[in-house]
Amino acid sequence: MTLMELSMYPIDKGESLSKYVAKLLDVINASGLAYTLGPMGTVIEGEWDEVVALLTRCHETLTPLSNRIIANVKFDSRKDAVNRLDGKVNSVKEKMKGPTRHQAD
Amino acid sequence: MTLMELSMYPIDKGESLSKYVAKLLDVINASGLAYTLGPMGTVIEGEWDEVVALLTRCHETLTPLSNRIIANVKFDSRKDAVNRLDGKVNSVKEKMKGPTRHQAD
Amino acid sequence: MTLMELSMYPIDKGESLSKYVAKLLDVINASGLAYTLGPMGTVIEGEWDEVVALLTRCHETLTPLSNRIIANVKFDSRKDAVNRLDGKVNSVKEKMKGPTRHQAD
Amino acid sequence: MTLMELSMYPIDKGESLSKYVAKLLDVINASGLAYTLGPMGTVIEGEWDEVVALLTRCHETLTPLSNRIIANVKFDSRKDAVNRLDGKVNSVKEKMKGPTRHQAD
Numbered sequence: 001m002t003l004m005e006l007s008m009y010p011i012d013k014g015e016s017l018s019k020y021v022a023k024l025l026d027v028i029n030a031s032g033l034a035y036t037l038g039p040m041g042t043v044i045e046g047e048w049d050e051v052v053a054l055l056t057r058c059h060e061t062l063t064p065l066s067n068r069i070i071a072n073v074k075f076d077s078r079k080d081a082v083n084r085l086d087g088k089v090n091s092v093k094e095k096m097k098g099p100t101r102h103q104a105d
Numbered sequence: 106m107t108l109m110e111l112s113m114y115p116i117d118k119g120e121s122l123s124k125y126v127a128k129l130l131d132v133i134n135a136s137g138l139a140y141t142l143g144p145m146g147t148v149i150e151g152e153w154d155e156v157v158a159l160l161t162r163c164h165e166t167l168t169p170l171s172n173r174i175i176a177n178v179k180f181d182s183r184k185d186a187v188n189r190l191d192g193k194v195n196s197v198k199e200k201m202k203g204p205t206r207h208q209a210d
Numbered sequence: 211m212t213l214m215e216l217s218m219y220p221i222d223k224g225e226s227l228s229k230y231v232a233k234l235l236d237v238i239n240a241s242g243l244a245y246t247l248g249p250m251g252t253v254i255e256g257e258w259d260e261v262v263a264l265l266t267r268c269h270e271t272l273t274p275l276s277n278r279i280i281a282n283v284k285f286d287s288r289k290d291a292v293n294r295l296d297g298k299v300n301s302v303k304e305k306m307k308g309p310t311r312h313q314a315d
Numbered sequence: 316m317t318l319m320e321l322s323m324y325p326i327d328k329g330e331s332l333s334k335y336v337a338k339l340l341d342v343i344n345a346s347g348l349a350y351t352l353g354p355m356g357t358v359i360e361g362e363w364d365e366v367v368a369l370l371t372r373c374h375e376t377l378t379p380l381s382n383r384i385i386a387n388v389k390f391d392s393r394k395d396a397v398n399r400l401d402g403k404v405n406s407v408k409e410k411m412k413g414p415t416r417h418q419a420d
């Protein structure tokens with residue numbers, strides 16, 4: 001299975017990007033794949049061909065709206081590993097002392 | 106304020122990395138900065154100098170343990186914006202139709 | 211046209227990765243697309259579908275060799291722009307005072 | 316020694332970014348560190364503290380000019396390795412069949 005972290009946005013539309021990210025999230029949600037939205041990107045879990053096909057659909061969604069699109073994508077493919085969206089966080093959680101999330105002091 | 110997404114790991118220690126990520130999370134937790142652990146990286150919020158000092162502490166933590174360390178770091182600095190760890194996700198959430206998180210079908 | 215910067219490697223094969231990068235470069239070279247190898251990744255220029263198909267071929271090349279593959283990929287798609295592999299560097303070169311490359315003092 | 320690949324830019328200034336990249340290259344050149352400008356980022360070689368100090372100077376250069384700055388930074392730290400800016404490319408070159416650079420067919 002592959003985890004794909006996607007951060008894709010137009011750079012000719014000013015500093016507020018949430019409108020474009022929301023459009024992509026609707027495309028990601030329609031795929032049926034597992035995903036989680038974070039503050040710096042969305043992580044999606046699927047077979048390689050599924051996540052790459054979704055990457056292309058995201059690019060096609062922004063293409064009519066922007067002249068220049070940037071995407072930063074990280075892939076992590078591991079054999080014989082499933083449910084890694086939760087599994088990776090849980091595996092770290094077991095080994096650390098503090099919480100996985102902390103509000104500022 | 107700056108959001109820093111950190112993914113740092115040794116590449117000479119085999120495929121299981123959660124032990125090293127947990128060590129870094131303990132360092133991140135000790136900083137007192139707001140953070141959230143995700144499946145592909147940890148996002149930390151602070152002033153530029155705070156997050157960069159933390160990046161260096163993370164690197165110093167792994168240096169005695171590994172011969173080769175890789176880090177992928179994304180920064181997003183925005184003036185007059187605070188509590189962006191939750192704020193960015195909430196801003197997208199308001200504009201999208203589906204949920205911010207979805208288990209596989 | 212799209213520029214794709216690709217950095218893909220196994221993380222279960224120890225710290226020396228050049229053997230695997232060389233295999234991917236042979237796959238990239240066979241594509242006929244323009245590319246340039248740099249110290250932190252290879253940049254390839256082509257239509258979106260061409261560069262993404264090449265990304266998949268690179269992943270297929272490493273899959274039989276490794277249990278866990280990491281890829282960091284940056285895309286930059288700009289309409290009505292061609293020959294950007296040289297063009298982007300030249301555009302910066304015209305505006306800067308020093309050289310585009312410098313050996314350590 | 317550490318290789319740092321830096322891609323830093325404002326996202327509130329429209330799609331043409333070479334003016335800002337050129338400003339950063341002047342800052343990088345003034346550092347005296349070895350660097351090479353590529354189509355998707357600039358790679359700088361130095362000790363960890365040197366490259367991170369330079370990262371901060373780059374951020375300080377853009378801060379007065381933009382309301383929102385994005386940076387994507389990759390680090391590769393390897394003990395007992397020097398002149399890696401050329402060394403990494405040469406190490407791959409020896410093992411591959413084709414050239415390290417190719418114009419489109």
